[in-house]
Amino acid sequence: xxxxxxxxxxxLAEIPQSKSQARCQRVYISWLAFRRNPVAVIGxxxxxxxVAVAALAPWITASDGLELHxxxxxxxxxxEHWFGTDELGRDIFxxxxxxxxxxxxxxxxxxxxxxxxxxxxxxxxxxxxxWVDTVLMRLTDIFLAFPRLILAMALVAALGPGLxxxxxAIALTTWSPFARIARAEALTIRNSEFILAAQVQGVSxxxxxxxxxxxxxxxxxxxxxxxxxxxIILTAAGLGFLGLGxxxxxxxxxxxxxxxRQYLIDQWWVPTVPGIAILVVSxxxxxxxxxxxxxxxxxxxx
Amino acid sequence: xxxxxxxxxxxxEDLHVTYDTPTGLVRAVRGVSFELGxxxxxxxxxxxxxxxxxxxxxxxxxxxxxxxxxxxxxFEGTDLLTANHRTMRRxxxxxxxxxxxxxxxxxNPVMTVGAQIEEAFRIHSKASKQEARLRTLEMxxxxxxxxxxxxxxxxxxxxxxxxxxxIMIAMMMIPEPDIIIADEPTSALDVTVQLQVxxxxxxxxxxxxxxxxxxxxxxxxxxxxxxxxxxxYGGKVMEECTAADLGQAKHPYTRGLLNCLPSLEGGHDELPxxxxxxxxxxxxxxxE
Amino acid sequence: xxxxxxxxxxxxxxxxxxxxxxxxxxxVFASLALTFIGLTAITFIIGRVMPADPVLAIVGDRASQxxxxxxxxxxxxxxxxxxxxxKYLGQLAEGDLGTSIMxxxxxxxxxxxxxxATLELATVATLLGIFVGIxxxxxxxxxxxxxxxHIVRVIGLIGYSAPIFWLGxxxxxxxxxxxxxxxxxxxxxxxxxxxxxxxTGVLMIDAAMSGEWEIFRNAFSxxxxxxxxxxxxxxxxxxxxxxxxxxxxxxxEYILTARVKGMPERNVIWGHAFRNVLVQLITIIGLTYASxxxxxxLTETVFSWPGIGQYITNSLxxxxxxxxxxxxxxxxxxxxxxxLLSDLLYRLVDPRVR
Numbered sequence: 001x002x003x004x005x006x007x008x009x010x011x012l013a014e015i016p017q018s019k020s021q022a023r024c025q026r027v028y029i030s031w032l033a034f035r036r037n038p039v040a041v042i043g044x045x046x047x048x049x050x051v052a053v054a055a056l057a058p059w060i061t062a063s064d065g066l067e068l069h070x071x072x073x074x075x076x077x078x079x080e081h082w083f084g085t086d087e088l089g090r091d092i093f094x095x096x097x098x099x100x101x102x103x104x105x106x107x108x109x110x111x112x113x114x115x116x117x118x119x120x121x122x123x124x125x126x127x128x129x130x131w132v133d134t135v136l137m138r139l140t141d142i143f144l145a146f147p148r149l150i151l152a153m154a155l156v157a158a159l160g161p162g163l164x165x166x167x168x169a170i171a172l173t174t175w176s177p178f179a180r181i182a183r184a185e186a187l188t189i190r191n192s193e194f195i196l197a198a199q200v201q202g203v204s205x206x207x208x209x210x211x212x213x214x215x216x217x218x219x220x221x222x223x224x225x226x227x228x229x230x231x232i233i234l235t236a237a238g239l240g241f242l243g244l245g246x247x248x249x250x251x252x253x254x255x256x257x258x259x260x261r262q263y264l265i266d267q268w269w270v271p272t273v274p275g276i277a278i279l280v281v282s283x284x285x286x287x288x289x290x291x292x293x294x295x296x297x298x299x300x301x302x
Numbered sequence: 303x304x305x306x307x308x309x310x311x312x313x314x315e316d317l318h319v320t321y322d323t324p325t326g327l328v329r330a331v332r333g334v335s336f337e338l339g340x341x342x343x344x345x346x347x348x349x350x351x352x353x354x355x356x357x358x359x360x361x362x363x364x365x366x367x368x369x370x371x372x373x374x375x376x377f378e379g380t381d382l383l384t385a386n387h388r389t390m391r392r393x394x395x396x397x398x399x400x401x402x403x404x405x406x407x408x409x410n411p412v413m414t415v416g417a418q419i420e421e422a423f424r425i426h427s428k429a430s431k432q433e434a435r436l437r438t439l440e441m442x443x444x445x446x447x448x449x450x451x452x453x454x455x456x457x458x459x460x461x462x463x464x465x466x467x468x469i470m471i472a473m474m475m476i477p478e479p480d481i482i483i484a485d486e487p488t489s490a491l492d493v494t495v496q497l498q499v500x501x502x503x504x505x506x507x508x509x510x511x512x513x514x515x516x517x518x519x520x521x522x523x524x525x526x527x528x529x530x531x532x533x534x535y536g537g538k539v540m541e542e543c544t545a546a547d548l549g550q551a552k553h554p555y556t557r558g559l560l561n562c563l564p565s566l567e568g569g570h571d572e573l574p575x576x577x578x579x580x581x582x583x584x585x586x587x588x589x590e
Numbered sequence: 591x592x593x594x595x596x597x598x599x600x601x602x603x604x605x606x607x608x609x610x611x612x613x614x615x616x617x618v619f620a621s622l623a624l625t626f627i628g629l630t631a632i633t634f635i636i637g638r639v640m641p642a643d644p645v646l647a648i649v650g651d652r653a654s655q656x657x658x659x660x661x662x663x664x665x666x667x668x669x670x671x672x673x674x675x676x677k678y679l680g681q682l683a684e685g686d687l688g689t690s691i692m693x694x695x696x697x698x699x700x701x702x703x704x705x706x707a708t709l710e711l712a713t714v715a716t717l718l719g720i721f722v723g724i725x726x727x728x729x730x731x732x733x734x735x736x737x738x739x740h741i742v743r744v745i746g747l748i749g750y751s752a753p754i755f756w757l758g759x760x761x762x763x764x765x766x767x768x769x770x771x772x773x774x775x776x777x778x779x780x781x782x783x784x785x786x787x788x789x790t791g792v793l794m795i796d797a798a799m800s801g802e803w804e805i806f807r808n809a810f811s812x813x814x815x816x817x818x819x820x821x822x823x824x825x826x827x828x829x830x831x832x833x834x835x836x837x838x839x840x841x842x843e844y845i846l847t848a849r850v851k852g853m854p855e856r857n858v859i860w861g862h863a864f865r866n867v868l869v870q871l872i873t874i875i876g877l878t879y880a881s882x883x884x885x886x887x888l889t890e891t892v893f894s895w896p897g898i899g900q901y902i903t904n905s906l907x908x909x910x911x912x913x914x915x916x917x918x919x920x921x922x923x924x925x926x927x928x929x930l931l932s933d934l935l936y937r938l939v940d941p942r943v944r
Contacts, residue, residue, distance in 0.1 A: 142624075142632065145629065145922065146925070147884035149887055154633065156906070157909075158637070158647075241753075257755065264762065272756075274756075275752070278752075286751050394852035400850045407843040408846070409844055473847075474851075
């Protein structure tokens with residue numbers, strides 16, 4: 001009890017004693033603001049559940065979702081199979097749980113590709129300016145001008161179907177907005193005094209970009225990433241639905257919907273349940289993103 | 303409370319405006335009382351003193367979340383507290399009107415100047431489009447705009463600040479209200495333009511025998527422009543006096559404000575800083 | 591009183607603007623050209639550079655050696671890359687998108703046959719989004735925090751969190767299979783096929799023009815569900831943006847001015863706030879229409895709607911590279927075109943930009 005009180009005091013102290021304390025304080029205060037928005041907290045819970053479910057998959061599921069039990073095919077949801085079984089007798093509940101790992105894999109992979117590229121292009125363009133800026137922005141605009149799904153389809157046509165290729169295709173069509181955001185922030189910061197101070201001290205351009213400019217762009221980029229994440233998941237599901245993403249028997253949710261499509265009328269649960277999973281996760285990211293945006297950039301959105 | 307020269311147009315008694323915010327109750331206006339006749343009343347105060355909120359409360363346009371209460375809020379015999387929507391809409395514009403601070407924001411950017419002024423006219427009269435247009439042009443001439451035809455067709459972003467405020471005045475005066483509330487009308491203008499705009503305002507008020515509530519933070523300006531002055535601080539009236547008697551003000555806050563004003567005659571090494579006494583927020587102000 | 595203070599001079603009228611207007615138009619076209627080059631560069635890279643054997647991708651593995659060699663020369667694969675690219679651009683300029691493996695027809699012809707169906711779908715869906723979504727957004731903004739606002743936000747959230755193909759399937763299940771309110775997949779019941787002469791390619795218009803009202807009703811019944819699904823997507827986005835814009839405008843000073851003038855609240859909302867929002871909505875509607883062209887890919891698959899989305903998808907499964915790329919370029923051009931159009935419209939309508 002005593003330890004709790006002093007922790008809270010430490011987090012809310014007027015004058016932080018160290019850089020790490022200041023950083024912890026900022027996170028805590030943002031968290032307090034975030035917490036006030038119940039809908040955003042729901043989003044956070046959904047995403048947290050997704051991560052938990054994916055991590056605990058081996059313990060929650062009865063099977064690995066890949067074994068065939070042809071004698072039990074197309075069974076309705078019941079006590080033994082909570083979400084029923086699909087056309088090959090596989091338990092749908094288990095497949096959904098294992099599929100969550102794929103969803104997280106996609107989310108993580110796309111983020112790892114898109115954020116560094118966006119930050120790099122954006123900060124360089126915004127900070128250096130001039131023709132470098134013009135060229136980089138033209139490049140960004142070209143990718144922005146393409147319809148996402150269709151470009152992803154064309155890329156998969158060239159590279160062949162598969163989860164990694166789908167991820168690459170999605171990443172190539174999603175990085176542009178982040179570059180724009182990073183550039184906008186870099187432009188604002190470029191003429192600040194602390195940047196001038198760093199330059200006077202002899203810090204290289206790369207050093208300035210890495211240690212000073214990038215951290216300030218990070219929060220806007222993260223908010224935008226969360227907001228776009230739902231779209232990324234939906235695009236991935238779309239590619240999976242078209243058979244261009246993860247290949248069977250991998251339990252990717254979009255592919256599950258596609259395979260179950262022919263059973264829609266009489267065994268509706270086969271294609272419907274994976275869709276609900278996608279809806280919930282997508283919703284979670286949207287709510288979380290809205291909440292983050294209200295905390296970090298309340299001016300936009302209302 | 304000093305009495306207005308003749309039967310008052312507006313009577314305000316014990317006005318309160320309170321906002322319910324997540325961090326607690328905010329009392330923006332706390333027991334303000336005054337009367338207004340056909341005269342120029344100035345309300346002076348710093349930011350947060352509640353002067354603008356008083357003006358909005360009179361018009362019934364307090365922002366959502368704000369609660370307005372008063373013992374009496376009367377305009378020409380009509381009780382503004384219990385008036386229904388239709389009555390309030392009739393009073394707004396044709397009875398009481400308001401000029402705001404910055405025409406860059408207070409004029410609709412996608413409508414022409416002429417259309418906006420005409421609209422103000424046609425809300426309160428059944429005139430034809432032709433007549434409305436003629437009256438608008440006439441009004442533009444009255445506020446001393448040189449080429450009314452051209453300004454009529456212009457958009458707000460195409461005119462300067464001073465002209466924009468005169469357009470504002472034209473728009474708010476065209477339905478011929480009895481009272482006009484001017485909320486910091488010259489604060490966004492250059493000094494040279496300020497005097498022009500004030501002159502136009504002054505002419506129209508005298509000519510039509512209107513009542514004016516002039517809200518500002520500029521004590522000098524109010525002292526030279528208005529007949530009576532109300533000094534507000536922290537949502538309450540600290541002192542009320544005539545402009546002529548301002549030099550004999552008794553309340554320490556008023557004296558403090560007067561002392562802070564730089565004087566061209568010199569005599570100060572350092573401008574004194576106003577020392578705030580927390581008891582001003584709770585004590586009843588200067589008795590009459 | 592002399593009013594000739596410098597601050598009061600009006601800005602120069604339109605007479606002086608000609609040279610700068612010309613410059614702006616040139617700028618727009620230059621920008622357009624650059625984007626087009628970028629677009630074609632990307633499709634070129636995807637089609638010619640990425641695949642291990644671009645000729646194989648175009649002719650298929652059943653083609654004879656002669657055809658293979660012919661196409662090889664046609665593509666200029668023996669020449670350096672930039673020459674190949676110029677050849678490619680040249681072909682595009684002539685409207686030659688290559689020949690499809692599937693149909694053995696020029697890709698351009700195929701696309702022209704399939705495009706109207708997608709246009710029909712996207713247009714109806716956008717109209718739905720506009721006429722339902724905009725009022726929803728306005729109502730939500732005006733009643734912020736109360737139940738109309740919450741309902742609109744929930745509908746919006748579901749609209750763009752749900753996978754559109756799944757939504758389509760569920761809708762088919764409920765409204766077609768269980769309730770039998772609408773017709774099923776496809777554009778027309780099979781036995782009506784081929785009766786109406788395709789004049790515009792848009793079935794409903796053609797049927798109306800021929801006076802075939804039974805066919806008209808049938809086509810409508812088939813159109814309702816996919817258009818509603820796509821429309822929900824459009825509606826969600828438009829409602830959300832309208833709400834956001836309206837909230838922004840309603841907090842502006844000129845709204846207070848309008849109320850001070852004594853305007854009825856209805857006029858304040860629609861005559862003042864909404865007019866300012868309209869300008870911004872043009873861009874949003876353009877974006878929506880463009881994204882629906884893309885969203886129809888998945889919807890067409892679910893509803894077996896013979897539009898360009900289905901065309902690209904089928905070409906993909908048949909490894910028909912020319913067709914896929916041809917479709918991609920056409921959709922890409924439409925995308926760019928629509929955005930350009932809405933941008934121009936915006937400049938025309940907003941007096942501040944003029």
